Amino acid sequence: MPLHLSDLLARADLDLSVTYDVPPHLLARTVEAATVSDLPAPGKWLQGGELLMTIGLLLPKEPAACRAYVRDVAEGGAACLALGLGQGLPYQEAPEPLVRAAEEAGLPLLTVPDGVPFIAVTKAVFDARAQEQRELLQRGFATQRRLTAAATGGGLRPMLAEWTAATGVGAAVLDPLGRLLAAGERAHRTPPAQAQELLARVAAHGLRGSAASTADGRQLEVQPLGARRLRGLLLLTGRLDDAARSVVPGLVSLLSLELERRHLRDEPERRRRSALLSELLADEDPSADRARDVLQSVGLTDERVRGLVVEAPGGAGGRTGPDVSQEGSAEAAAQEMAADLALALPGGLVRVVDGAAGPVIEAVAGENLDVREVLARFAPHRPAGIGPAAGPEAVRVSLHQAAGLLALSRAGGEPAQARQSQASRLLLDLGDRRTLHGYADTVLGPLDLADHAEELTATLAAWLETGGAWDATSRRLGVHRHTVRNRLDKVMDLTGRRLDDPDDRFDLWLATRIRRGGAPGTGGRPAPPPPGR
Numbered sequence: 001m002p003l004h005l006s007d008l009l010a011r012a013d014l015d016l017s018v019t020y021d022v023p024p025h026l027l028a029r030t031v032e033a034a035t036v037s038d039l040p041a042p043g044k045w046l047q048g049g050e051l052l053m054t055i056g057l058l059l060p061k062e063p064a065a066c067r068a069y070v071r072d073v074a075e076g077g078a079a080c081l082a083l084g085l086g087q088g089l090p091y092q093e094a095p096e097p098l099v100r101a102a103e104e105a106g107l108p109l110l111t112v113p114d115g116v117p118f119i120a121v122t123k124a125v126f127d128a129r130a131q132e133q134r135e136l137l138q139r140g141f142a143t144q145r146r147l148t149a150a151a152t153g154g155g156l157r158p159m160l161a162e163w164t165a166a167t168g169v170g171a172a173v174l175d176p177l178g179r180l181l182a183a184g185e186r187a188h189r190t191p192p193a194q195a196q197e198l199l200a201r202v203a204a205h206g207l208r209g210s211a212a213s214t215a216d217g218r219q220l221e222v223q224p225l226g227a228r229r230l231r232g233l234l235l236l237t238g239r240l241d242d243a244a245r246s247v248v249p250g251l252v253s254l255l256s257l258e259l260e261r262r263h264l265r266d267e268p269e270r271r272r273r274s275a276l277l278s279e280l281l282a283d284e285d286p287s288a289d290r291a292r293d294v295l296q297s298v299g300l301t302d303e304r305v306r307g308l309v310v311e312a313p314g315g316a317g318g319r320t321g322p323d324v325s326q327e328g329s330a331e332a333a334a335q336e337m338a339a340d341l342a343l344a345l346p347g348g349l350v351r352v353v354d355g356a357a358g359p360v361i362e363a364v365a366g367e368n369l370d371v372r373e374v375l376a377r378f379a380p381h382r383p384a385g386i387g388p389a390a391g392p393e394a395v396r397v398s399l400h401q402a403a404g405l406l407a408l409s410r411a412g413g414e415p416a417q418a419r420q421s422q423a424s425r426l427l428l429d430l431g432d433r434r435t436l437h438g439y440a441d442t443v444l445g446p447l448d449l450a451d452h453a454e455e456l457t458a459t460l461a462a463w464l465e466t467g468g469a470w471d472a473t474s475r476r477l478g479v480h481r482h483t484v485r486n487r488l489d490k491v492m493d494l495t496g497r498r499l500d501d502p503d504d505r506f507d508l509w510l511a512t513r514i515r516r517g518g519a520p521g522t523g524g525r526p527a528p529p530p531p532g533r
Contacts, residue, residue, distance in 0.1 A: 043076030086114030307399030
């Protein structure tokens with residue numbers, strides 16, 4: 001237990017006395033250390049919580065100076081001030097100005113009687129602190145033994161329940177996506193909203209850090225769990241004392257070990273689901289009912305699904321020769337990433353296959369899942385293709401399209417997603433910006449020099465995007481169809497192109513798409529690329 005001023009006053013061998021009627025809350029102050037100083041301003045040498053003893057050799061006698069001295073001691077963080085009395089010392093009793101100054105400042109003032117050396121008080125303080133540390137260690141060891149015993153029974157919940165019973169601090173284990181795996185008796189079954197930001201922050205850093213905060217008077221702390229890879233997150237809810245704090249590393253180790261065991265136990269199920277995915281993809285023309293039954297058998301009930309293809313570590317030229325150990329390392333890294341994705345993706349339909357430049361990971365996800373968040377968490381900075389959403393029977397086609405996006409993802413530095421409305425933009429993104437804009441300027445340059453250039457270009461783009469529908473173009477622009485026809489006649493005259501010629505029409509369409517950034521309906525000519533890009 002912490003050492004309080006009241007504990008020292010209760011020691012008969014010290015015979016300490018208070019000099020005024022000290023309120024109980026001041027006597028409950030914790031004493032962290034004992035020190036001696038006769039400096040006229042010792043405050044800057046204190047760290048807080050000290051029992052400061054002095055014989056008053058340089059103690060001021062004027063009331064104002066006494067108040068300044070006491071204020072300096074109090075602001076330094078001292079728990080109390082003790083004045084040594086005795087024959088041959090400056091004082092045989094506490095001077096009244098000092099007593100009044102201490103009472104006004106709310107600083108307990110004690111006296112140490114003649115015959116009790118300061119070293120006796122110092123030893124009493126440090127002996128009490130040493131006993132406190134021994135008790136903390138004993139409590140920590142006892143808690144650690146209880147946790148170890150609970151770990152032998154298997155499972156996360158017994159350990160969390162023992163932790164909570166021993167410390168009174170709530171505990172919960174969540175997977176890397178923040179989904180609850182197990183909780184102690186006093187832990188919230190659903191993590192408080194304030195914890196979500198902490199969970200996301202630690203998960204983003206993997207095993208490299210932890211986070212803590214206080215919200216609504218509750219202390220929250222998140223610790224990462226896992227050996228070589230992030231397997232889960234430990235959420236602690238409540239204030240930890242020193243004994244509990246000393247056990248946190250042991251708790252983290254035991255929980256990490258249990259999650260690693262669980263990871264190994266799940267390996268046969270991951271293999272089964274990988275084989276199930278291979279079986280589904282081996283059928284070039286599966287029936288919708290059979291494909292749906294396969295997905296539902298693993299809990300993937302979405303009406304539409306999409307394929308994901310991720311280039312595993314070591315891919316895209318990662319193999320530099322017939323080094324077996326290097327190939328084995330790449331395969332192991334791919335399997336680890338695949339296991340992470342299998343945990344994050346409902347259904348767990350994930351497999352590793354050999355690609356042209358190394359292993360790649362293929363997976364199936366529901367249409368409504370935020371796959372970009374999953375990839376950012378479990379496959380950061382890896383080239384990835386996201387296929388279009390399709391019926392279960394077309395998952396093979398979605399995966400094929402996703403694989404075709406790997407080169408685009410590698411060039412763009414982020415996952416590439418296939419969308420029917422953006423197929424041309426994917427192609428344009430692969431081209432050099434300066435070359436593309438030069439092409440557009442060649443085709444549309446005559447319009448830039450004409451009067452009402454923006455109207456002409458916008459009308460041309462709208463007509464092309466509506467498939468040459470005059471009425472639809474006039475409605476989109478809010479002008480009469482004859483105005484549309486007159487503008488397009490002027491476009492043909494200025495550019496020398498014919499709208500009924502397929503090649504000319506394609507050139508005009510491509511040029512307007514480049515000017516509009518590759519996406520329809522955005523309007524306006526983008527700024528030219530910066531030099532050197």
